[in-house]
Amino acid sequence: MASKNTPNQSAGELTPVKFSRLTRRGILLGLSVSQLITLGVAVGALVWAFYAGGGMLIAFTSPVWVLAAVLTWVPIAGRVIVEWIPVAFWWMWKSTGGQLLYRRRVVTPRPAGTLALPGDMARLREYEDPVTGAGMIHDPAAGTLTAVLQVTHPAFVLLDPGEQERRVASWGRVLATVCRSGRVSMLQVLERTLPDSGTGLAEWWEAHGTQDDTWASTTYAELIERAGPTGERHATTLSLSLDMRAAARQIRTAGGGVRGGAAVLRQEMSTLVAALRSADLAPSAWLNCGQIAVILRSAYDPAVAATLERHGELGQSLATAGPVAVNESWSGLRTDSAHHAVLWISEWPRSMVYPGFLAPVLLSSGIQRSFSLLCTPMRSDQAARDIRKKKTEYISDAHQRQRIGQIEDASQTAEFHDVLQQEADLTAGHGVLRYTGLVSVSAASAEELDASIAAIEQAAIQASCETRLLVGQQAQAFTAAALPLCRVV
Numbered sequence: 001m002a003s004k005n006t007p008n009q010s011a012g013e014l015t016p017v018k019f020s021r022l023t024r025r026g027i028l029l030g031l032s033v034s035q036l037i038t039l040g041v042a043v044g045a046l047v048w049a050f051y052a053g054g055g056m057l058i059a060f061t062s063p064v065w066v067l068a069a070v071l072t073w074v075p076i077a078g079r080v081i082v083e084w085i086p087v088a089f090w091w092m093w094k095s096t097g098g099q100l101l102y103r104r105r106v107v108t109p110r111p112a113g114t115l116a117l118p119g120d121m122a123r124l125r126e127y128e129d130p131v132t133g134a135g136m137i138h139d140p141a142a143g144t145l146t147a148v149l150q151v152t153h154p155a156f157v158l159l160d161p162g163e164q165e166r167r168v169a170s171w172g173r174v175l176a177t178v179c180r181s182g183r184v185s186m187l188q189v190l191e192r193t194l195p196d197s198g199t200g201l202a203e204w205w206e207a208h209g210t211q212d213d214t215w216a217s218t219t220y221a222e223l224i225e226r227a228g229p230t231g232e233r234h235a236t237t238l239s240l241s242l243d244m245r246a247a248a249r250q251i252r253t254a255g256g257g258v259r260g261g262a263a264v265l266r267q268e269m270s271t272l273v274a275a276l277r278s279a280d281l282a283p284s285a286w287l288n289c290g291q292i293a294v295i296l297r298s299a300y301d302p303a304v305a306a307t308l309e310r311h312g313e314l315g316q317s318l319a320t321a322g323p324v325a326v327n328e329s330w331s332g333l334r335t336d337s338a339h340h341a342v343l344w345i346s347e348w349p350r351s352m353v354y355p356g357f358l359a360p361v362l363l364s365s366g367i368q369r370s371f372s373l374l375c376t377p378m379r380s381d382q383a384a385r386d387i388r389k390k391k392t393e394y395i396s397d398a399h400q401r402q403r404i405g406q407i408e409d410a411s412q413t414a415e416f417h418d419v420l421q422q423e424a425d426l427t428a429g430h431g432v433l434r435y436t437g438l439v440s441v442s443a444a445s446a447e448e449l450d451a452s453i454a455a456i457e458q459a460a461i462q463a464s465c466e467t468r469l470l471v472g473q474q475a476q477a478f479t480a481a482a483l484p485l486c487r488v489v
Helices: 033-052 057-059 062-073 081-096 118-123 161-180 198-207 215-230 247-255 256-276 287-302 302-310 380-404 410-426 444-461 474-482
Strands: 002-003 018-019 100-101 125-128 135-139 144-152 184-195 231-243 281-286 325-328 339-347 368-378 431-445 466-467
Touching: 018 231, 033 057, 033 062, 033 081, 033 474, 057 062, 057 144, 057 215, 057 247, 062 081, 118 198, 118 474, 135 287, 144 215, 144 256, 144 287, 161 184, 161 339, 184 302, 231 256, 247 256, 256 281, 287 302, 325 474, 339 444, 339 474, 368 380, 368 444, 380 410, 380 431, 410 431, 431 444
Parallel strands: none
Antiparallel strands: 002 018, 100 325, 125 135, 135 144, 144 231, 144 281, 184 231, 184 368, 339 431, 339 466, 368 431
């Protein structure tokens, strides 16, 4: 959660913000559960060898406790080895089970109401709300119901500092509104670049241009005709997911089932739209099933995105919106017409930054990418309990380190101060959310993909962020980063 620094500033100046660090505190002395297990194996082997026979047995059991110590403390690519074991095991399970390849069965019909998506997303169901006409995606396993809204807004970086500060405060109130009901499981902000077919420029020229035989008019029309198809545009969507388990009582009152869930979700939808309008954002009508299908099809098959935009009636079916083929590798994903890779923002800026710090990533030109911010809200009472628990654990760990003579680490002190700042923000009425940032990069070939990934990584460095490639889980990460379905990694 971002915590604001509030020095005395004059009106019209931006307020810098500071992000909480990604906590690395474990169960005991900074060690996670898996590390404690392997460490326990090492200590148990040493103690048994010491009491059973002394030096010879200690040397005999050395492969066990040395291997356990290596698994506990030796890192690879930022993770200790023991934390790689679940990822490697799951990858081997998918490899032996043939789950790395997906091919659509064209002849075999799919059950009515299902989405033609690979993997665990095949369980998703579509539901069209009869009141609003919105397309809702139901996940029966996770117990969620999701609706998608497109939002338009002025260029934030072109606004004056006072207006930027006002809009940031307004967006904070929107997030606080999402946290209050306790029925929203996730809010996803998806900002993606799309190849522009040039229809927007052409329509603007038809409506506002002076079309005569002058040299200026002819030259302008030729420039629009040539440059339009090679451009790109940005589209922003908000996905609101209802936790049907948390709202079980309200859903039963509304009639039960998906129909009752849709009635409860409509209340959250209207509240979100009102909050967005008060924040000077322009929400569109909630997307119907056909519009959601176009977004899914464009994510898996970017080459057809411009065609779908020119011909509004194509691709308007969720039953055919999924990919024809998917090949997953250890560090990438290949779908119909593109190669993809997903980066995780593992560290947000540790120093004070101003709003708009993500401009190098979001405004990078010539790169087809999707930036997804997954916001998981917490109810105020739950957040207060979680903060109290963290404070108790930090104080207990500090006391334990002092007893054994371990030096206090500056990062641990900073994390404790972050918890105190979160408590102050919660007391001031702000919402507490857990953020996950994902960047999906797409390209027509593997070589172009490598170049685009390098460019995004450099842009993230300029934005004071740290990114890591999500290896071994690219298919699941792509659904969370590129699709507006409120999926998790």
